[in-house]
Amino acid sequence: MTTTEPTTEPAEAIDQDQLTRAQKALLALSNDVAARLAEDHGVCTRPLAMRRIDQTSGRVDVVPVPCGSTREDQCRPCSDKARRLRMVQCREGWHLEQEVVVERNDPTEAQKELMATRADLHTAYQRAREEGDERECEEIRDTVEEIDQELRALGVRGRLAPLDPAPQTVRRTTRRRQDAPNLPRRPVEDRTVGRVFGGKYRPSTFLTLTLDSYGRVDKNGAAIDPANYNYRRAARDAIHFPRLVDRFWQNTRRCVGWDVQYFGTVEPQKRGAPHFHAAIRGTIPRAELRQITAATYHQVWWPPHDTIVYTGQKLPRWDNHHKAFVDPDTRDPLPTWDQATAPEKLINPAHTVRFGDQVHVKGILGGTEEAVRHIGYLTKYLTKSVGQAAGLDETVTERQREHARRLAAELAITRCSPRCPIWLIYGVEPKGARPGTVPGHCKGKAHKPEHLGIAGRRVLVSRKWSNKSLSDHRAERTAFVRQLLDKAGVQPGYAVDDGPFVWETTKAGDTDVPSRPVLLLHAIHQRQRWRADYDAAVMATGEPPDRSATEEAA
Template sequence: MALPMSRQVLKEMAAEYGVCLHPVTLRRTDLHTGQTEVIDLPCGSTRDDKCPPCAKRARRLRQTQIREGWHRTDEPAPAPEPATEAQRELILLRAHLEFARDDAQRAAQFDQVPAIDQAITEVEEAIAAEGLRGQVAPPHDGNEDDNPGGRRKRSTRRRQDAPDLPRKKVEPRTVGKVYTAPDGTQHRPSMWLTLTLDSYGRVLPDGTPVNPDTYDYRRAAWDAVHFARLLDRFWQNLRRCVGWNVQYAGCVEPQRRLAPHAHFAIRGTIPRAVLRQVAAATYHQVWWPAADEPVYSLDRLPVWDGDRAEWVDPDTREPLTTWADALDAIDSNPDAEPAHVVRFGVQVRAEGVTPGTVHAQRTIGYITKYITKSAADCHKTDTDRQRDHLDRLWHQLRVTPCNDRCANWLLYGIQPKKAHGRLQAGRCKGKVHQRATLGIGGRRILVSRDWSGKTLADHRADARAWVRNLLGVTTGANDADPVDQDDPPAYAWELARPEDADVPPLQHRLLRALSQRAQWKAALLAARDKAAQGAATLTDPDLTGQEGRA
């Protein structure tokens, strides 16, 4: 039994060579000849527990993205090109349709509105096809009926318990300051930053609370759910404070105590005192109905009244407070307080990083250390105390509202927005309620818009271009003949099932892919050795002279 299993060795070698272990199998049919071909595509998973090779590839891509944008000396985003005449005409047509829709509503000609909406949809599709980015206006999705008074406005006055921040006009530049040494050399360092949340109680070195009964799990759950909003507010405040468009790239991950914190690479330098000042002055207020104590329990929940289409108390049959009425009560109360306020903790760590150093490369690895793991798997739970701590936090997250449509509002006597009879309190499908996320429901990798000036697809294309250049390949996908959109398709694609007769066993496909990867790796290593020898020939005068004499 000490002998290794051949299939396990195959999987280990496939992972070593970067072969996807769970490929997506497609069948391509040539519509002219009828010939079919089974093609495996990488699953593209970013989770190490699902497909380690694909997750490792995604991690390297993120590291490349951080590296290329961190120490840039030029602006990554060029100014947009001026709009063409055709694009301007489409925008004008969209304006005419918006005017016609408003005119029809004012004249109570509601039968004309659907046709105008259809025309608006077609024009916006034409605008996107013409090459304009983004939406020219938000869609007309019928949400006007949910809030007849329009968007609710909150006071922008800062809280009295938060320190004030200087506010400067934000310059469009994104690169940092240049420093000149006494010998005249210039360098442009950057930084990396760690932001953490506040304390919820004393914890032991293993991350578990000293006293679980006094540990504030409710505040920990609410802070985790709204941590992303707090980070957005921090970058907004920081840019206004320093007066230039600060760029960042980083990752959100849990600490050992299971509270989220974030590591960021920052282009340019900012005084540590300013970073601490901005972190201390940053907060996010959650203007939701009060949800301090549940009105109902998971064993005794409100019931759905199908005749009235609303949730009612199980005993009195009185309807629960609607979402709109609950917000109206907050708006009408001049002394109303937010349901929750999220703040950073006192631990703000910032360090300077010089480009091209070992420290810079290690920091990139540190920032991306856990991006291939789920939040709950970042730290091992080996003891009963750690498992109990995780369970208590998860049970609190299960009953914490995640948005205005969350079913958990029923526990607090509130009908969520657009309530329906399928809601189940404690079983909301939002990501923040999952045990694997620990309340981090949004994106864990956060990259500012003008970081590297490239998308992930652009970075992949750069990697392919580097390989083609090294191998001496002069043609690529961009050199293919253009396809006329009016021509009928040449191929038909469909998902192939493992039990289909023309689909070989997974082990056969892994063996073929392993062989192909091994050949690719050998060719790449040979090309790199050849390129290194050529570079040595050009730079070594002894080799150059010997070649000349030969």
């Protein structure tokens, strides 16, 4: 058998002067060539031009900064880096064998002095309020705001005591519904790692939760009988799904008796309903997880919103006299959110969200191919939009188009929060209503067809998962590359001084800002030199070329 050697002959030169206009239109554009080359080298295809000022030497450089997008259709290299970083985060926390210890820094003298000053101002503010001195109150508020900014700059986190007393919230009953099973409530242990079986095996759990059925669907996820498919409940469940997931973890920790840690992703099914995949550290019995799922629900204590009151041109209008929205005919102010949610108004919840019967539970050992495969499955669709993950961008049938259209139409009139302007068409003035609020039109992501009601974060990570933020993971991978280069004695060709630097954003029309193709070529040149330095360090030290540990540092 003979093998064919790849050809290395240069492509035939093209004389563009002899081509017709139609033939020239088929030629590749220089910008497209630069963007494709950037993708091949893993360089951001739409970098931001930032001005870097060295405060020591005064040198000013305009450098390309990655856009940091997590969407594949916007920037493939940046989205791939973000996905790999999430995979590292998932892997490092899934099968931990030692407890994550959170050691907070001791308060400094500067922090304590500022907090003591804030305490004095808090007392002075209360005294000024009692005396009715509004001017003094305004001055104290401005001073306290400056102190709070200084405290944040000094590394103080957490909520600071507000000057004005918080409004009393309406307390709802915490009694469980009669149709929901009860769960045992054990004291939570200060433990996050799982049990060891057989003296050496410490498995963890992979969990999948889905919402209930709203009607029969075909293999493509489209409703077989749209007239009987419950699009209203599907839209409301999708919008309130994050609260249901939070309630599930609360019930899980109370039931199992230890601080359960998880790494989860929210993805859409073909029918458009969200479902939840989670990597749980440690093991929980399957029967117990199914029992917790069946007992988990979330009640939405909102005003009744089943009937639209205002449609077409007959919409509520802002009235400057009442400083509120009024009825277009009677000119009477609409009930405010606080009035509509008064305890005597809300006897029953407006909506209740529950999980479906399908609960998938699987035990997985760390360090196995199965664990690697499930991490890839968890992060498979993170670079795609919700609509792309559901397959809406693919070739669809007429039934799929109708299903997506009706679901989007229901999401367009479903309230997403107490501040949603859609409340106005139901006869309720939302929180924070202003003259510029447009009745029935909300800019929230939940109402956009490509988001399918999933408006929050796609990745949910518990606080004690790995005790590291994404910035910490990036810093670790950058430190790995630097240590490897130092060990090999390789001086990076792309290295710059340690600064200190001041960064400025550039504006359109700045004469010192190069065009995007020039920025791309500059970034590609840096990446090529980086790759050459890294390969030289690997060969000099004899260490394995761990690309996954270095791609994030670039």
